Amino acid sequence: MAHNPAESLPIIAITSGEPAGIGPDIILSALNEQTFPARLIILADPALLKDRALTLGLKVDIQTLIRSQDVTAHQQGSISVLPIQLAKKATAGSLDIANSPYVLETLKQAGEGCIKKEFDAIVTPPVHKGILCETGVHFSGHTEFFQAQCRSPHVVMMLATEAMKVALITTHLPLKDVSAAITEKNIRLVTKALYKDLQEKFGIAKPKILVCGLNPHAGEDGHLGREEIDVIIPTLNKLRQEGMNLIGPLPADTLFTPKYLNDADCALAMYHDQGLPVLKYSGFGNAVNITLGLPIIRTSVDHGTAIDLAGTGKANNGSLNVAIQHAINMANNAKSFLNE
């Protein structure tokens, strides 16, 4: 049989995201504007993509796959869909709880396919956490969903641009619960998982990580909070003794300045809105969200469902391009690592 070079391309599963949001829009525009060096499978209702393409005036060739193995190399303007049916026709800009099980099913099938190695990586356009939670399921994010599905003891949320990487000790946690989650165990598990993946997945031999304090001015010697003195500093000292290059805890308000960032590989923030606003200010629309610590590869966009923009043609697909390209690179690296 003739060698088919397409067979060496990674298979990337892309979920549709919230059907009333911009997920379908950015998938259509991204796959219409360039050819990705991969076999791309969209887990979605084909009717959703056809409707949205019509709304957006995009001419895209949407093919339905019977089996994931039948997917061929991506070509600009073509989309291969593994069908999952919506409960109700989706209206751009209007959330409908009836379609929440559909969203969860796309994630479930993507994760299962990756675990079974039918897919080499997952890319997730945005879901709406609120409408998923309204079904009674507790859904705090893809990060936690795939952690539970893969039974991973600890995962790390890291967002990255070309200029900056920001990882988080705690992810989707109410602010009132953050202090209690800043424990030696959590700091140790996240920092170790981050360090390992910066080495193994990003080829940084000895990562230099800047660690934020929790409190204003990193606690001001205990006058503005004691988490630094009681937990963060002793834990970082132990990790340093294990060979890690950790700087801090530094006051978070000045850690994100060129003096520190220019010379570091990653910033580690204590909570979501300590680290992500800085990253999004610096590179919103061009950043990738990567879940480290999973046995599978998963990347995502840096933005949400932007319900206000769904179906308008105003959604930017830059972050999805970056998320797909990162997933392809990571899948290729993992394949060459296995072949070494």
Ligand SMILES: NC(=O)c1ccc[n+]([C@@H]2O[C@H](COP(=O)([O-])OP(=O)(O)OC[C@H]3O[C@@H](n4cnc5c(N)ncnc54)[C@H](O)[C@@H]3O)[C@@H](O)[C@H]2O)c1
């Ligand atoms: N990866 C994900 O699944 C993910 C990421 C972030 C937020 N969310 C979820 O999305 C929902 C809405 O969140 P939000 O309102 O805080 O943030 P959002 O990112 O949806 O919107 C914030 C602002 O950015 C704009 N925006 C977002 N994406 C854009 C794009 N691609 N192009 C142009 N403009 C864009 C929106 O119009 C809005 O003004 C929430 O349920 C949130 O949890 C999901």
Ligand SMILES: N[C@H](C(=O)O)[C@H](O)COP(=O)(O)O
């Ligand atoms: N924290 C992410 C952000 O602000 O971009 C977002 O909520 C997505 O998280 P998940 O990848 O866990 O869904």
